[in-house]
Amino acid sequence: MRATGLEMRNVVAGYGGQPILHRVTLSVRAGETLVVVGPNGSGKSTLMKTAVGLLRPFSGAVQLGDTDVTELSAPARAARGLAYVPQEANIFRNMTVLENLQVGHEFVAPLNGPPFAERLESVLGLFPEIRAKLRSAAGHLSGGQRQMVAMAAALMPEPSVLALDEPSAGLSPRNAELLFEVIGRVAQSGVTMLIVEQNTRLGLGAADQGVVLVAGRIRLAAPAAEVLADPEIRRLYLGGA
Amino acid sequence: MGQLLVNGIVAGLLLALPALALSLTFSVLRFANYAIGSYLTCGAYLVYVGNVVLGMPLWLAAGAGAILFAGIAVAIDWLAFRPLRDRSSVTLLVASMGVAIALENVIRLFAGNAPRAYDVPVARPIRLGDIRLNHEQLTILITVTAALAVVWIVFRFTRLGRMMRAVADNPDLAAVRGIARARVVASVWMISGVLVSLSGVLIGLDANVEPQMGWTYLLPVFTAAILGGIASPMAAVAGALTLGVAEELATLVMPVHYRTIVSFLLMATLLLLRPWGLFGKRWVTK
């Protein structure tokens, strides 16, 4: 699969006429992982929703690979290889795990792509824990398992870009670390990733590029290691460590 | 007693299809379609035209009428409900009242107020021991069971079923998983159009075809859907059967014309005690 980049240019977006993001520009290069960190209420979720098409920006553009997708709906962006795992409500609760994976695959995957069974095996390879739960109702799973099912469903159609909204939210530190291990493996397979993360250290540790978003504006954009090393960022978000 | 139970189940089956349709549209569109009664009437009259005016056999007229009405239901959505999609569910509710009145009066204008009957041969009831089952009841039993089975299979095992369940479960997630809502909405209206017109035919067969028929069923249909916890379509069927049997048993202590009151009391009690339905999971009100 050819890797695809994701770009946002001068995006102004928000709800009910109130902008939350102010002229945000960022670019995830093909095959790289970019992590957006920032305090609560800085507009991280708004950024995510605008990127995946759940929210139309007031102005600015979103580009996926060579295509300007600003005017495309979320389903249309999904069909172009952009997969998304929301922070909450990221599974179909009343469906079984298997059905969740099926729905993840069947409306997006290219017709000439690998068949469902093949994708299922490959995704279960990444998340072996959910194999035993395939027939369970997804709503009955634990938080960690749910997060895995959500990730697995998003990976089913072999997306070229994966967007994750706060993947570690609500997980125990141990589960969060396990999840980021998997995220690292997915990244290595060549998938472009845009991650919004509250856990700055964990998030930036897995990233190539880091972006700090404060009050809807980009405060700093640099290679992840530099962001982690930035003294002010350390003071503000890493508890002065 | 056995006879009452059989009558109750048949009455419940009559409610099952429209209750399922109501609950299906609610689960996907999040608004209670008050026009469902007039949809039922409209379907029944379309089939009447095929059966009596054009002389088709009833099964053929019912099939043709149901498909035609499915198209009409999509058209109504397109004209009346779609432009209001982003507004509150109450606005949609009031709009559906407007649709109900308009539709019912189109029927009155063309067909008048007189009750009509389908052209079917009269047959003697079947006896099974003490229990009597007339042909209309048998038709209801078979048709509704078959329709429910088809809907269940579509829900469980088809791509379309997963689409509808996904949108009902979590519309935003469904969108990012590549499901275009507009297509799901159209399918939902088509399915509910077919179900409602079929039930219109069955009710017309059981009683008469008249402009008020849908109105009479409106409250019981809502009650059945609420019993099932309005957003879970298959639970609405269980709600319908429960209500049918309860109404029939109530005739032991109440005159028949007060069936609607049974329905209302059941709904009011349930809403006070268990607002998320007898069978449904808790549905969080906004």
Place this chain on the structure above:
Amino acid sequence: MTVYLISTLTVVAIAALAGLALNLQWGLGGLVNFGLFGFYMLGAYIAGLLTVQGVPPLLALLVAMIGVAALSAASALISVRLSEDYLAIVTLGFAECLRLVISYEAWLTKGMLGVAGIARPLQDLWPRGFADTGFLGLSLLAVFIVYVLLQGVARSPFGRLVRATRDDPGVVEALGKSVLSVRVRVFAVGGAILGLAGSLHAFYYTYIDPTQFGPIITAYAFMAVVVGGRGSNRGVLIAAFTLIFLLEGSRFLIDLVPGLGASELAAIRLFLVGTGLVVLLIFKPDGFGREPRSALADRTSRL
């Protein structure tokens, strides 16, 4: 012609009262009352049955208002924890049950035969031949009084509380006020007005039977509120005296257009009401009257 005019105006005045009642409940309070016709019918029956028993009409009117207010409040109680969709269907069910009981409890209500010979209030006041004009004056006076009262309510602290429960019940609860009690009071006041409208209906026609009352009464009231603009009492009055006047006035087309039966005309009229309601909701959601303030204040803005 004046006879037609007086009769139409009286009917419009009564419909305007129902519209004002709904405007309090739905426009100001956000409570969808689909069972409006049932409360109206109850008012008509209480007033009608009492006057037939020799109770003075004005006293009967008062009893009707109190009775409907009480029952209306009781029906709102069922809606304790429910969203608007459920309230709509609960009120509808309540109304339908009322209609059934009135239709079948013939020992009390004379059932399908109807109640005849209902006396009007203050009948002797008017000179011979002007009874209808006098009654029209009385109805218009009732509309005026209710309008003034409701304008007062809308501006009062209670009115603000009602609007607040409509826009954000959570905030009202957080302030320590009971949303349920507001809802019940709104329903009670609205019920009293519907009782008044129903009584006037009974007095005007002097004969009532169950077929006169149906969901169409509800539809007219919704039409008046939607056209007038939710929350605007003046808008409701203007809508009633223009649109409902035209619709009701169309009854008399029957004499002018040959080959048009009463039932066809009624069907066309109601078809127009139904489609008009939808069209207005789509194209003119705020109605033509002055909206006190936007009901669609943004509640979506959260991160």
